[in-house]
Amino acid sequence: MVLDNLGSSLRGSLDTLSGKSRVGEDDIEEIVKEIQRSLLQADVDVSLVMELSDSIKTRALEEEPPGGTTARDHVLSIVYEELVSLVGESTEIPLENQTILLAGLQGSGKTTTSAKMAWWFSKKGLRPAVIQTDTFRPGAYDQAKEMCARAEVDFYGNPDNDDPVDIARKGLEETADADIHIVDTAGRHALEDDLIAEIEEIESAVDPDRSLLVLDAAIGQGAKDQAKQFDESIGINGVVITKLDGTAKGGGALTAVNETDSSIAFLGSGETVQDVERFEPNSFISRLLGMGDLGQLTERVQRAMEETQEEEEDWDPEDMLKGQFTLKDMRHQMNAMNKMGPLDQVMDMIPGMGGGIMDELPDDAMDVTKDRMRAFEVIMDSMTENELENPRSIGASQIRRISRGSGKDEERIRELLQQHKMMSQTLKQFQGMGQGGDMERMMKKMQGGGGGGGFGPFG
Ligand SMILES: Nc1nc2c(ncn2[C@@H]2O[C@H](COP(=O)(O)OP(=O)(O)OP(=O)(O)O)[C@@H](O)[C@H]2O)c(=O)[nH]1
Numbered sequence: 001m002v003l004d005n006l007g008s009s010l011r012g013s014l015d016t017l018s019g020k021s022r023v024g025e026d027d028i029e030e031i032v033k034e035i036q037r038s039l040l041q042a043d044v045d046v047s048l049v050m051e052l053s054d055s056i057k058t059r060a061l062e063e064e065p066p067g068g069t070t071a072r073d074h075v076l077s078i079v080y081e082e083l084v085s086l087v088g089e090s091t092e093i094p095l096e097n098q099t100i101l102l103a104g105l106q107g108s109g110k111t112t113t114s115a116k117m118a119w120w121f122s123k124k125g126l127r128p129a130v131i132q133t134d135t136f137r138p139g140a141y142d143q144a145k146e147m148c149a150r151a152e153v154d155f156y157g158n159p160d161n162d163d164p165v166d167i168a169r170k171g172l173e174e175t176a177d178a179d180i181h182i183v184d185t186a187g188r189h190a191l192e193d194d195l196i197a198e199i200e201e202i203e204s205a206v207d208p209d210r211s212l213l214v215l216d217a218a219i220g221q222g223a224k225d226q227a228k229q230f231d232e233s234i235g236i237n238g239v240v241i242t243k244l245d246g247t248a249k250g251g252g253a254l255t256a257v258n259e260t261d262s263s264i265a266f267l268g269s270g271e272t273v274q275d276v277e278r279f280e281p282n283s284f285i286s287r288l289l290g291m292g293d294l295g296q297l298t299e300r301v302q303r304a305m306e307e308t309q310e311e312e313e314d315w316d317p318e319d320m321l322k323g324q325f326t327l328k329d330m331r332h333q334m335n336a337m338n339k340m341g342p343l344d345q346v347m348d349m350i351p352g353m354g355g356g357i358m359d360e361l362p363d364d365a366m367d368v369t370k371d372r373m374r375a376f377e378v379i380m381d382s383m384t385e386n387e388l389e390n391p392r393s394i395g396a397s398q399i400r401r402i403s404r405g406s407g408k409d410e411e412r413i414r415e416l417l418q419q420h421k422m423m424s425q426t427l428k429q430f431q432g433m434g435q436g437g438d439m440e441r442m443m444k445k446m447q448g449g450g451g452g453g454g455f456g457p458f459g
Pocket residue numbers: 104105106107108109110111112113134137140143185186187188242243244245246268269270271275
């Protein structure tokens with residue numbers, strides 16, 4: 001992960017501030033040196049590093065720590081804010097119909113990224129399609145097709161056609177039913193004129209809503225020229241950094257962002273379709289600093305909870321923790337999830353709840369897509385209070401009645417009950433794991449609404 005060492009070395013030097021109420025010039029010099037060392041090691045452009053360290057120094061010495069804040073927390077919050085502003089906002093990716101073009105050098109991870117992004121969009125309830133126009137690398141077609149099958153998303157390619165522009169055009173026609181079109185393009189070893197000419201032609205044929213530059217995290221300063229050229233030829237709106245699992249670098253990508261005046265859209269951290277996440281500056285920096293991401297998580301959870309409070313006054317998360325997971329709880333969870341993003345991504349943000357744990361769960365335990373959620377809502381509206389509280393009491397005759405009332409197939413109702421059962425079992429697993437731990441704390445936060453300040457995780 002980028003700036004891997006920053007968290008621990010920074011925490012070390014911040015500890016020297018413990019007990020102090022004011023920060024001295026020597027202290028801040030020491031801290032800034034640590035930050036510079038980490039950023040330069042991670043290949044961040046020298047001028048960016050200098051800019052950042054100057055602002056940290058000036059702010060730490062000139063700004064008064066707010067009442068009740070220790071010198072350590074004050075400096076940490078400044079470092080945090082400045083790092084967040086260094087990486088910038090995340091590229092805007094609206095959840096609506098659009099065409100996205102992927103560009104980048106050979107091996108940067110475009111094909112993998114196209115399938116990953118399609119998977120990500122599908123989990124948001126949209127229907128994505130990947131269009132593979134790489135006629136240069138033998139094997140690209142099979143690779144993309146296989147990954148798209150694994151991601152369960154639409155795919156178009158034609159290994160017998162050697163005209164990428166024609167494939168792109170036909171692909172858009174053939175996948176007209178999809179909401180999101182992701183157009184993968186060929187790469188070359190280096191930026192050559194024919195690559196640029198080809199991508200320009202594809203760009204004008206597909207007229208993308210946004211073009212993303214895919215960069216290997218290990219690229220280093222070479223990113224600067226590449227970014228510049230792609231930007232000049234097709235216009236770059238955002239960057240995808242791949243292979244963050246394999247390197248402690250990644251600073252080159254920040255340079256590319258700066259060069260193209262764009263932002264980071266997605267991060268890739270593995271070879272499977274699920275190894276992708278939306279770039280979010282706050283959570284990214286919190287994690288770099290090794291502080292977990294509870295600040296952002298609680299904010300999101302609280303916002304979602306406030307919005308779903310309405311007619312659910314009698315919903316008690318304590319009951320859920322005790323293992324009584326009713327259909328009402330499920331409805332509450334679905335509403336909250338809908339607002340926060342998929343539960344697996346939310347879980348990833350909780351320290352100790354990341355990838356490994358989610359991998360052990362059945363895939364469909366968390367797979368509550370928008371369409372299914374809508375259908376489930378309608379079905380639940382046709383249930384009685386007693387049925388909502390005691391789903392086990394629902395037998396064949398109730399299912400028939402609910403089906404008539406909701407206009408949904410009986411099969412759908414069984415599916416809902418099955419989903420409830422799975423979520424209930426999943427929750428039991430978490431209860432087992434979270435003895436006095438993260439899950440329980442998260443549920444308390446959901447319930448009590450404490451914390452919530454911008455720097456929650458630093459306490
Ligand atoms: N560990 C890791 N490997 C990745 C990641 N993204 C891509 N890869 C691997 O990197 C290699 C190249 O990825 P591709 O997706 O084929 O790259 P490409 O840019 O489409 O390559 P061309 O089609 O030749 O231009 C493959 O072996 C991928 O499995 C990642 O985030 N982490």
